[in-house]
Amino acid sequence: MLKLSNINGFYGRSHALQDVDLTIPAGKVTAILGRNGMGKTTLLRTLMGSMVRSTGAIELEGVRIDGLPTHLRARSGIAYVPQGREIIADFSVRQNILMGAFAGRGPRAIPPLALELFPYLAANLHRPGGVLSGGQQQQLALARALAAHPKVMLLDEPNEGIQPSVVEEIESAITRLNREFGMTMVLVEQNIDFARRVASHFAMFEKGSIVESGPIDRLTNEVVDRHMTF
Numbered sequence: 001m002l003k004l005s006n007i008n009g010f011y012g013r014s015h016a017l018q019d020v021d022l023t024i025p026a027g028k029v030t031a032i033l034g035r036n037g038m039g040k041t042t043l044l045r046t047l048m049g050s051m052v053r054s055t056g057a058i059e060l061e062g063v064r065i066d067g068l069p070t071h072l073r074a075r076s077g078i079a080y081v082p083q084g085r086e087i088i089a090d091f092s093v094r095q096n097i098l099m100g101a102f103a104g105r106g107p108r109a110i111p112p113l114a115l116e117l118f119p120y121l122a123a124n125l126h127r128p129g130g131v132l133s134g135g136q137q138q139q140l141a142l143a144r145a146l147a148a149h150p151k152v153m154l155l156d157e158p159n160e161g162i163q164p165s166v167v168e169e170i171e172s173a174i175t176r177l178n179r180e181f182g183m184t185m186v187l188v189e190q191n192i193d194f195a196r197r198v199a200s201h202f203a204m205f206e207k208g209s210i211v212e213s214g215p216i217d218r219l220t221n222e223v224v225d226r227h228m229t230f
């Protein structure tokens with residue numbers, strides 16, 4: 001469903017993604033793994049169209065999208081939950097969620113599912129986004145992405161710096177969105193146990209290239225030790 005062919009990405013002279021070929025299956029969760037600085041975030045930025053310099057082909061359901069600017073990729077069905085969440089502090093929870101609805105391809109309204117998945121948000125729609133905890137902001141970023149009615153959701157380390165009880169809520173939201181609604185997820189993750197629980201496929205990055213990929217049962221301890229221990 002999402003097919004990347006010969007993707008290269010650059011920051012100035014730094015060659016951050018090198019000849020990446022990857023097929024992300026529809027309706028599955030694919031974990032993007034690797035140590036810090038290996039190119040995982042750059043891959044998501046390339047998919048979203050926010051890299052200044054990248055080359056290669058990206059197909060979404062057989063249609064080339066690599067020539068499209070970011071806002072048209074959002075309209076074509078890709079939503080992004082960035083590392084650091086990028087919540088607008090002075091906007092209310094409601095306004096932050098609606099930002100996703102306006103960027104996306106569905107009705108310009110808060111989807112009931114977002115409020116069902118995250119009851120805290122439902123009860124605090126009027127609060128400014130800036131006063132929420134990190135975990136609540138992460139839920140808000142997921143709700144904002146969901147409001148775009150995406151086919152594919154890109155999630156960059158959604159559990160980073162978040163307390164365990166909220167991690168459980170985020171895990172169950174990801175699992176439900178995938179299993180019940182068939183949403184395709186691309187999940188950048190450092191936590192191998194979490195990746196093994198939620199993902200069915202993986203791609204392991206090392207210095208901008210994919211060194212291992214496939215169904216999650218091929219993510220052996222040996223592969224993890226080789227590419228993720230420090």
Ligand SMILES: Nc1ncnc2c1ncn2[C@@H]1O[C@H](COP(=O)(O)OP(=O)(O)OP(=O)(O)O)[C@@H](O)[C@H]1O
Pocket residue numbers: 011014016034035036037038039040041042043
């Ligand atoms: N804005 C930038 N300008 C210059 N170099 C960058 C920029 N962002 C990332 N890089 C470099 O590109 C490479 C890949 O970075 P990237 O953020 O994609 O890694 P990552 O695997 O997502 O790691 P992390 O988990 O730390 O986010 C690294 O060498 C990084 O230093």
